[in-house]
Amino acid sequence: xxxxxxxxxxxxxxxxxxxxxxxxxxxxxxxxxxxxxxxxxxxxxxxxxxxxxxxxxxxxxxxxxxxxxxxxxxxxxxxxxxxxxxxxxxxxxxxxxxxxxxxxxxxxxxxxxxxxxxxxxxxxxxxxxxxxxxxxxxxxxxxxxxxxxxxxxxxxxxxxxxxxxxxxxxxxxxxxxxxxxxxxxxxxxxxxxxxxxxxxxxxxxxxxx
Amino acid sequence: xxxxxxxxxxxxxxxxxxxxxxxxxxxxxxxxxxxxxxxxxxxxxxxxxxxxxxxxxxxxxxxxxxxxxxxxxxxxxxxxxxxxxxxxxxxxxxxxxxxxxxxxxxxxxxxxxxxxxxxxxxxxxxxxxxxxxxxxxxxxxxxxxxxxxxxxxxxxxxxxxxxxxxxxxxxxxxxxxxxxxxxxxxxxxxxxxxxxxxxxxxxxxxxxxxxxxxxxxxxxxxxxxxxxxxxxxxxxxxxxxxxxxxxxxxxxxxxxxxxxxxxxxxxxxxxxxxxxxxxxxxxxxxxxxxxxxxxxxxxxxxxxxxxxxxx
Numbered sequence: 001x002x003x004x005x006x007x008x009x010x011x012x013x014x015x016x017x018x019x020x021x022x023x024x025x026x027x028x029x030x031x032x033x034x035x036x037x038x039x040x041x042x043x044x045x046x047x048x049x050x051x052x053x054x055x056x057x058x059x060x061x062x063x064x065x066x067x068x069x070x071x072x073x074x075x076x077x078x079x080x081x082x083x084x085x086x087x088x089x090x091x092x093x094x095x096x097x098x099x100x101x102x103x104x105x106x107x108x109x110x111x112x113x114x115x116x117x118x119x120x121x122x123x124x125x126x127x128x129x130x131x132x133x134x135x136x137x138x139x140x141x142x143x144x145x146x147x148x149x150x151x152x153x154x155x156x157x158x159x160x161x162x163x164x165x166x167x168x169x170x171x172x173x174x175x176x177x178x179x180x181x182x183x184x185x186x187x188x189x190x191x192x193x194x195x196x197x198x199x200x201x202x203x204x205x206x207x208x209x
Numbered sequence: 210x211x212x213x214x215x216x217x218x219x220x221x222x223x224x225x226x227x228x229x230x231x232x233x234x235x236x237x238x239x240x241x242x243x244x245x246x247x248x249x250x251x252x253x254x255x256x257x258x259x260x261x262x263x264x265x266x267x268x269x270x271x272x273x274x275x276x277x278x279x280x281x282x283x284x285x286x287x288x289x290x291x292x293x294x295x296x297x298x299x300x301x302x303x304x305x306x307x308x309x310x311x312x313x314x315x316x317x318x319x320x321x322x323x324x325x326x327x328x329x330x331x332x333x334x335x336x337x338x339x340x341x342x343x344x345x346x347x348x349x350x351x352x353x354x355x356x357x358x359x360x361x362x363x364x365x366x367x368x369x370x371x372x373x374x375x376x377x378x379x380x381x382x383x384x385x386x387x388x389x390x391x392x393x394x395x396x397x398x399x400x401x402x403x404x405x406x407x408x409x410x411x412x413x414x415x416x417x418x419x420x421x422x423x424x425x426x427x428x429x430x431x432x433x434x435x436x437x438x439x440x441x442x443x444x445x446x447x448x449x450x451x452x453x454x455x456x457x458x459x460x461x462x463x464x465x466x467x468x469x470x471x472x473x474x475x476x477x478x479x480x481x482x483x484x485x486x487x488x489x490x491x492x493x494x495x496x497x498x499x500x501x502x503x504x505x506x507x508x509x510x511x512x513x514x515x516x517x518x519x520x
Contacts, residue, residue, distance in 0.1 A: 064408040068426045096423065099257040100408035101374035105382060114375065121261035135423070143258040147270070151252040155225040170424060177459045177500075184498045186226050195250050199325040200273070206321035207269045 022070045022087050032083035040080060043119035044112055052109045053077050059103035059113050069093040073103050073113055080116070089129040094120040095136040135166045148204060151194030156187045215341065216278045216333075217245035218301070220294035220451070221253055227294065227451025229495025233480035234293055234338055236493045240484070241346050241354060245291060248277055254292075254300035265314065269321045271304030275335070276327035289336045295450040299371040301335040302378060337372065338480070339449055340379040343387045348394040356488035358396025362504055364482065365400040365443035366392060367434065367457075369450040370408050382406075388447065388479055395486035400443045404434050411456035424463075431457045432464050435474050444505045445475040447482050454478060458500050475501045 041047035059073035066072045071079065071091045080088050094117040103113040121140070124130040130137045142161050146153050163171035181187040194200070215238075223231040238245050251274050255267035275290065282288040292298040308315045308329050322329060342351065366388035373382045380387045385406065389399035410423075410430030435457060438446050448454050454476055461472040477499060484494040485504075496502055 064410070064430055065426055068423065096426070098370075098408055098410065100370035102370070102408065104375045112375075115260075118257075118260045118264070122263070125262060140258045140261050143256070144262050147253045147255070147259070152224075153221040153253055153256075155221065173424075173463070176462070180500060181226065181459075184500075186228050186498055188225060192221065192224060194252050196252070196273075196325075200252055200270075203269055203273060203321045203325050204266050206324040207265045207317060208263065 022091050031086075033085040034083045036083045036085040036088070037081050039123070040116055040119055043122065044115045046110070046112045047116060047119065049109060049111045050077060050081050050116070053081060053111055054109060056108060058106050058108065059111075062102040062106045063097075064100065064102065065096050065098060068096050073117075076120075077111065077113065077116070080120075086129075088120065089124045089127060090131075091120075092131050092134060093117070094124065095131060095134050133166065135162060138162060138165055148201065149197070150191065151197050151200050152192040154188065154191045156189060157191060213242070213345070214244040214246055215289050215291045215336070216248050216281055218248050218251055218254075218274060218290055218292040218297060220292065220297035222296075222451035223293050225451075226455045227478075229481060229498040230293060230449075230451050230454070230478045232493060232495040232498075233478055233484050233489075236489050237342075237480050237484045237487065238338075240487050240489055241342075241350065243341070243346055246281075248274060248281075248290065251277065254297040256296050256300060265317060267300065268304040268307050268314070269318055271301045272308060272318050272322055272329055273325075273327060274301065275305060275308070275333040276322050276329045278333040279328070279330060282332070285332070287332045287334060289334050289341075291336050291338055291341060293338055294452075295337070295369055295371045296452065298335060298337050305333070305335055337379065337449070339372075339387050339391070342483070343391055344379060348390060351391070351483065351487075352394045355395050355486045357486055359482070359486050359504065360396045360398075362397040363400050363442055363444045364392045364397045365402050365438040365441065365446045366405065366479070367409070367438075367446050367448040367453060368405050369411075369448060369453045370406060372449065373406055388449065391479060391483065392447070395483055397482070397486075400438070400441050402437055402441050402443070404437050407434065409434055409453045409456050411450070411452035427456065428460060428464050428467055431460065432468050432470070432472075435461070435464070435472050436470060439472075439474060443474070445477060445482075447477050447479040449479055461501070473501060475499065475503060477502065 037050050040050060055074060055078060057074045060066045063073050069092065071093050076088060076091060076093050097114065097117040099114055101114045107113060125137065139162055142158050143153060146158060178187065219231050235245055252270060254274065255270040259267035259270065278288055278290040290301065292301050308318060309331055319329065368385045368388060373380060373385050392399045408430055410427035446457065458476040461474065465472045481494045481496060485491070
């Protein structure tokens, strides 16, 4: 379990490895980690149903974002079950997932695929295998940082931070919309915060313990 | 009639991009004799970003709000918390489910709450404003209160992902209808379309305008929604999620450029449309905060009567 300090700074004490794309490296039995499915099952309620997957592909076909994934949900489940740990944890798919739960709802075997995606995010944050310049991990961190220090998020600050950190060109492209939002009072500059910040901290630390 | 008052959870977007949602909800609820009182010192619900870091911490964030809600009614009565944003709604429901299962996870959360002098007894219940409007206040009462029936306005109701998933709460999971019934009750015409719960790509992160996450993917998804609504002759889209609303509304110019398909579809909150039918001043409904807004020109129906009430 991580303490707040750890979640607020770098996720783990491990050195930051260079990220590599999925290369289907787990081709031989010896490269597989047969305990991986159990590891996921321990993270997710109902995760052990992973073993019941019939590879029907319903998840991949209902997923609105599978076209942008390097491993579609069906493949990801198959590889996770087989124990292709390294490849699965280097995949961008969990970070592309928008958590719309379409796969979870449609899965005939009731596998909690979205929750598994979240679990894979957690593991890859811990082991620093997440895609480095990809925006979602940066976003997650910025969001968690902001909430743990202030208790609420302020959209303008998070967006600005994200754009500057990952793709400043997008900032320019969205400038027209952004300035209109400011005019309409929909994008405040004032940072929101709550009074019970200390309480929040205490509570989050109590959970992490 | 006694005014029912609900605890109200605006969520971070309700104070930012979705300000018009909050304004119109408050106005509509007040008009219908049901007040919304903002929860004192509420904190972020954890959204879908926090479970990617720590699931229990995410639930704890939501649980604090539930515990604070219970403090509002010390006499032991059940108390409703109206969560406006769909993302917040789902996060609060998730925590509520975990807490009510009373398993080891709930115990841990209980301990965390106790460490800051709070307690969750299981009395606070998360509700969605749509649920309250349709099932508590009731369509009949809304129908009676309509002074400007929006006859002839074709409305596509977009529910988004998290209202009905991962499990249904008050509406059908595959074909939710509460918003359509509401649209009908205010005299407008609901458009039948298949993309009611298809993901808009807004990513449901409480980061607001985060199209930067994956601009291409987001635009593809919103484009599909807008195109389908247009193909089915909708005059406007109404929704209940601040992120969906912004996502579909804000990038239409960019989408037009990207896909060569002219987009000019007003996307509003259902509460704004209801407010207009109830004759509430547009300023109070935050209509001026929308990037594009128009109702089709037509014969404005007269007050009290006509055939706008569906059988």
